[in-house]
Amino acid sequence: MITWPPVVVKAIETRTEQFRHDPDRALIGSGGYTADDEAIVHDAAVALALGKNVLLKGPTGSGKTRLAETLSALFGQPMHSINCSVDLDAEALLGFKTIVHQNGQAVIEYVPGPVIQAMTKGHLLYIDEINMAKPETLPILNGVLDYRRRLTNPLTGEVVQAKPTFGVIAAVNEGYIGTVPLNEALKNRFVVIDVPYVQGATLKSVLLAQTTVTDEALIDRFVALSADLLTQVRNGQIAEEAASVRALLDACDLAAYMPPLRAIERSIVDKLDDERERAAVRNIAETWFEE
Numbered sequence: 001m002i003t004w005p006p007v008v009v010k011a012i013e014t015r016t017e018q019f020r021h022d023p024d025r026a027l028i029g030s031g032g033y034t035a036d037d038e039a040i041v042h043d044a045a046v047a048l049a050l051g052k053n054v055l056l057k058g059p060t061g062s063g064k065t066r067l068a069e070t071l072s073a074l075f076g077q078p079m080h081s082i083n084c085s086v087d088l089d090a091e092a093l094l095g096f097k098t099i100v101h102q103n104g105q106a107v108i109e110y111v112p113g114p115v116i117q118a119m120t121k122g123h124l125l126y127i128d129e130i131n132m133a134k135p136e137t138l139p140i141l142n143g144v145l146d147y148r149r150r151l152t153n154p155l156t157g158e159v160v161q162a163k164p165t166f167g168v169i170a171a172v173n174e175g176y177i178g179t180v181p182l183n184e185a186l187k188n189r190f191v192v193i194d195v196p197y198v199q200g201a202t203l204k205s206v207l208l209a210q211t212t213v214t215d216e217a218l219i220d221r222f223v224a225l226s227a228d229l230l231t232q233v234r235n236g237q238i239a240e241e242a243a244s245v246r247a248l249l250d251a252c253d254l255a256a257y258m259p260p261l262r263a264i265e266r267s268i269v270d271k272l273d274d275e276r277e278r279a280a281v282r283n284i285a286e287t288w289f290e291e
Ligand SMILES: Nc1ncnc2c1ncn2[C@@H]1O[C@H](COP(=O)(O)OP(=O)(O)OP(=O)(O)O)[C@@H](O)[C@H]1O
Pocket: 032, 033, 034, 035, 058, 059, 060, 061, 062, 063, 064, 065, 066, 067, 128, 171, 172, 173, 198, 206, 210, 245, 246, 249
């Protein structure tokens, strides 16, 4: 159980009340992030309550999105999402103009994008894969992340000032062996929270909660497999996605219907390109599961 400091308790109470009847309530996260270290959730919540931008840093499938959803659920605050590797242009962030017909007349209407919506409604904004943002997108994001919380919307010419509860959570796939580094000026605007793969008893509880497998002995072997895979990742022997919790959840789910080694082949091995890495994962899996 996390003991929340008063600043978080107050933010939870006021925001839960503020967004109780919000038309975007469907955008409130579902929660469910389980931490090895409670400081992860605690510190991220404190930073958000203080109006700071939070950067979740961790390898693929480590629960960053799940953690953002959990923070949204904690504060009872709707969250709008953008993915910088998909939502590449300004339109995807800020919105677009369209022609609508009103009383037989064609009028141009502005449809606000997720950044503008989150700012004007005081919601949370989740920016996934922020390190993949294109150089031309960065000025928009810099303005939003700035302490002034203000931007000039090029589509309307309006200066948009964010409501006080507006908060930004960003995520970057920066793992144990490093990926695309984040631009320093951008990183500087965040409080950074590391989100590593959970292990041991925490991983077991995640697998029990999110897969259909109920056989604890089988789950224990998957947890042991994960620990071994992670050691090999840290040694630089295999790619880090091989130790992804997401891939492990897939393997567990499949293992309810097929031999575990086949489930591991489909969920983990077949995602790796390098034959040496594939063999390494197979070898580790064979120490825990029989043909
Ligand atoms: N600590 C955790 N607690 C609860 N669920 C977790 C945890 N870690 C991983 N998961 C589960 O693993 C899957 C992947 O998690 P999620 O999508 O949040 O990862 P991510 O870090 O955002 O991945 P990516 O960087 O690829 O976008 C989800 O099904 C999520 O529920």
